[in-house]
Amino acid sequence: xxxxxxxxxxxxxxxxPAAEAAFRKAFEAADATAEQRARALDxxxxxxxxxxxxxxxxxxxxxxxxxxxxxxxxxxxxxWVRSCKARDGHLHAILPTLEKDTQAAAPSARRxxxxxxxxxxxxxxxxxRLGAELALAAEQQAREAAxxxxxxxxxxxxxxxxxxxxxxxxYAAQVxxxxxxxxxxxxxxAEMPRVPMPQVPRARHDAPQAVTKPPxxxxxTAARLAAAFFxxxxxxxxxxxxxxxxxxxxxxxxxxxxxxxxxxxxQQAARYALGLFQRERVLAQGGDPLGAYLQWIRAVLGPKGSxxxxxxxxxxxxxxxxxxxxxxxxxEFVKRYPDSKYGPSVRLQLxxxxxxxxxxxxxxxxxxxxxxxxDDESRVRAARILAWLYLFQGEAAAARGVLEAxxxxxxxxxxxxxARRTLAAIAANPLPKLTVAEVVGAGDPDEVFxxxxxxxxxxxxxxxxxxxxxxxxxxxxxxxxESQGFRAVRDxxxxxxxxxxxxxx
Amino acid sequence: xxTRARSEARGSRMPGVAxxxxxxxxxxxxxxxxxxxxxxxxxxxxxxxxxxxERLAALRKEGAGFALRxxxxxxxTDASAAAEAHAADPAVxxxxxxVARCCEALGKHPEKEAAFERYIDALLAxxxxxxxxxxxxxxxxxxxxxxxxxxTKLLRLMLARFxxxxxxxxxxxxxxxxxxxxxxxxxxxxxxxxxxxxxPEGPAATQARLRLARAYLAQSRYPEAIAMLEASxxxxxxxxxxxxxxxxxxxxxxxxxxxxxxxxxxxRLVREAPSSPxxxxxxxxxxxxxxxxxxxxxxxxxx
Numbered sequence: 001x002x003x004x005x006x007x008x009x010x011x012x013x014x015x016x017p018a019a020e021a022a023f024r025k026a027f028e029a030a031d032a033t034a035e036q037r038a039r040a041l042d043x044x045x046x047x048x049x050x051x052x053x054x055x056x057x058x059x060x061x062x063x064x065x066x067x068x069x070x071x072x073x074x075x076x077x078x079x080w081v082r083s084c085k086a087r088d089g090h091l092h093a094i095l096p097t098l099e100k101d102t103q104a105a106a107p108s109a110r111r112x113x114x115x116x117x118x119x120x121x122x123x124x125x126x127x128x129r130l131g132a133e134l135a136l137a138a139e140q141q142a143r144e145a146a147x148x149x150x151x152x153x154x155x156x157x158x159x160x161x162x163x164x165x166x167x168x169x170x171y172a173a174q175v176x177x178x179x180x181x182x183x184x185x186x187x188x189x190a191e192m193p194r195v196p197m198p199q200v201p202r203a204r205h206d207a208p209q210a211v212t213k214p215p216x217x218x219x220x221t222a223a224r225l226a227a228a229f230f231x232x233x234x235x236x237x238x239x240x241x242x243x244x245x246x247x248x249x250x251x252x253x254x255x256x257x258x259x260x261x262x263x264x265x266x267q268q269a270a271r272y273a274l275g276l277f278q279r280e281r282v283l284a285q286g287g288d289p290l291g292a293y294l295q296w297i298r299a300v301l302g303p304k305g306s307x308x309x310x311x312x313x314x315x316x317x318x319x320x321x322x323x324x325x326x327x328x329x330x331x332e333f334v335k336r337y338p339d340s341k342y343g344p345s346v347r348l349q350l351x352x353x354x355x356x357x358x359x360x361x362x363x364x365x366x367x368x369x370x371x372x373x374x375d376d377e378s379r380v381r382a383a384r385i386l387a388w389l390y391l392f393q394g395e396a397a398a399a400r401g402v403l404e405a406x407x408x409x410x411x412x413x414x415x416x417x418x419a420r421r422t423l424a425a426i427a428a429n430p431l432p433k434l435t436v437a438e439v440v441g442a443g444d445p446d447e448v449f450x451x452x453x454x455x456x457x458x459x460x461x462x463x464x465x466x467x468x469x470x471x472x473x474x475x476x477x478x479x480x481x482e483s484q485g486f487r488a489v490r491d492x493x494x495x496x497x498x499x500x501x502x503x504x505x
Numbered sequence: 506x507x508t509r510a511r512s513e514a515r516g517s518r519m520p521g522v523a524x525x526x527x528x529x530x531x532x533x534x535x536x537x538x539x540x541x542x543x544x545x546x547x548x549x550x551x552x553x554x555x556x557x558x559e560r561l562a563a564l565r566k567e568g569a570g571f572a573l574r575x576x577x578x579x580x581x582t583d584a585s586a587a588a589e590a591h592a593a594d595p596a597v598x599x600x601x602x603x604v605a606r607c608c609e610a611l612g613k614h615p616e617k618e619a620a621f622e623r624y625i626d627a628l629l630a631x632x633x634x635x636x637x638x639x640x641x642x643x644x645x646x647x648x649x650x651x652x653x654x655x656x657t658k659l660l661r662l663m664l665a666r667f668x669x670x671x672x673x674x675x676x677x678x679x680x681x682x683x684x685x686x687x688x689x690x691x692x693x694x695x696x697x698x699x700x701x702x703x704x705p706e707g708p709a710a711t712q713a714r715l716r717l718a719r720a721y722l723a724q725s726r727y728p729e730a731i732a733m734l735e736a737s738x739x740x741x742x743x744x745x746x747x748x749x750x751x752x753x754x755x756x757x758x759x760x761x762x763x764x765x766x767x768x769x770x771x772x773r774l775v776r777e778a779p780s781s782p783x784x785x786x787x788x789x790x791x792x793x794x795x796x797x798x799x800x801x802x803x804x805x806x807x808x
Contacts, residue, residue, distance in 0.1 A: 319800075348802075348803055349803060352799045352800075352803045355795070355799060356796075356799075381802055381803075384802055385799060385802050385803070388795075388798050388799065388802075391765070391768065392768075392791070392795050422765055425763075425765045425766060425769075426765065429765075429766065429769045431768070431769055431772065432769070432772045432773060432776050445789065445792040445793040445795070445796040446793055446796065448789045448792065448793075449786065449789040449790055449792070449793040452785055452786040452789050453786055456782055456783070456786060459782070467682055467712065467715075467716060468715065468749070470685070470686075470719070471715055471716070471718075471719045471753070474719055474722070474723065475722075475756055478722075478760060479756075479759075479760075479793075497686060498651060499651055500648075500649050500650070500651055
């Protein structure tokens, strides 16, 4: 049995469609232990989700649960919940069924269900309760306003003192007619007495005090719930990721983010999910991890989204992203979250990506709004990038304007000093203007630069100009980036220096 | 021996000498081709030297293995005896050279250096040009074999024998390049600096400037490298190696993180020497500068 399970897990790791059948067979084996059944069920769910058959599996598991013995109910229930989650993308639809099915379950299971229910439905119930309270208060106010003014039953003196308490009131309707008292005739004096008006201090119109609203989250119970759920999700996701089931691990984090979208735990889950994407990037050596992560996070969080979670992706995955993809995604971010506090940093990345795709004028247009005024760190950085973009465009006058503004407005002494140094250098050595096509090459600039130096050095060596070749080799070693190819070239250069020959003999 | 007799003797032993010099890597130092005249009778000294050279050539053709040590020892003894016997004859230089080569094959390097010094002195008595050519060829051969310590000793010998003039400039420059190969950057900078001080317009000056820049950059002495390269830039647009100097200047500024200076330097190179082999590198350098600067500014945002 253990061997069957191992083979099935290996097939799942290979994404072999036969994995699902193997897990199903292991689960249905008569001699399987509870632990092996649980493993088989986990694998079955993962394989079905991988194959896009979560809906069919959910229906199958529901049928099995009806006929399964009591000791298998817990594992089947958990698997069913996961498959329903994969099918629907959320847990709301299955909560009523869960509630019904766990009536007779253990108290701990019932408590967990109640907590989940509280987490999902708390907001709705709170809104309903608040509405009901407001309606009641409004009704009471209206009743008070409609009550006739005068003595109440309690404050009215007894009709006949000493007779005793009045009997029970008769609730039969009695029509009473009450005539208003006769009006007294008042004669107005010829001259009204002058009564000094009381000196009332004039009310001053103070500015309304800022009311600090309590943060909507965390509420005590919800915070505990989110923390508990996060711990479970983290453990499960770590376990799944360790087994290579990265998509299932991501799904754990996605569930948490959907249930508790505005919590610190959701932010932490986004960070961990991002870590899974980074790990995939390292293993796959390529692809488009930034686009994949952003697509995933937008699918998980829906139209509302989370600027924090998306900003995490830009911060961690932008360095290796394709500039065109980065520019596209950054523009999407700016459109989705125009007022985000992460907007300036994403705009900087957008500008750099646009410049790398050759759209330097657009990059300049993106940066221009960020540099007036230049009063915080992001704007200082935007000003420096803008000045350099102007310099690379050969527009020294525009660069000078930005640098002068930077030197005058920033409170950062280092940035101001650097701006002044660059201004002095521009004044001392005017920049020769070149067309952009001459200076923008294709390919990775680092690679192109170091490869051209190396090629020229090799040509010098072939022309028996060994000394100049050595000069250029030294420069190559200083500017080339560390890589596998670099190490081979470095060894060759060392050999040439040591033996005077490029070959190994 | 008269001049005529000496030239006759030289003419008669020329094939052997040339072969020996070829083997020693000093073909460039060989004399001019023998005049087409009737070869006079060689002197006994010349005959002895020719015989020694023939034996040496035959031995070196067989190699320098352990089995041949006895024959090298025998040749060394004979050559030493011949050198003593014909000490006053100008042809004795060949005997000293045979001794030097035998010592080299036997691994007796101090003896080889002493014999080579005697060989140079003997050549000097005959012709300074021959001596200079032999020294140049021998030092080049040593550098090619990366026997750099021996090469520096030989170059110091050359400096001692030729304290001034183009030979001294060449020896000092070559000494500097040996120090560069040995990663002795201070010594290299001193040697190149002396070349530039004493022969600022000499034929080796521009090369010395490029090597001095390399020595400074290796020691991260960027301001000195930049100042030296700026001062040495020729004004003529078609001056030799001007593009290399411009390129090294831009690179020195880049390495010193003077990015604006590097940008100006690369663009100047592209504008002033568009057909130079350094121009494509300069274009790529501008692109790399752009990438580096924007990456640096953007990366610090993400910290």
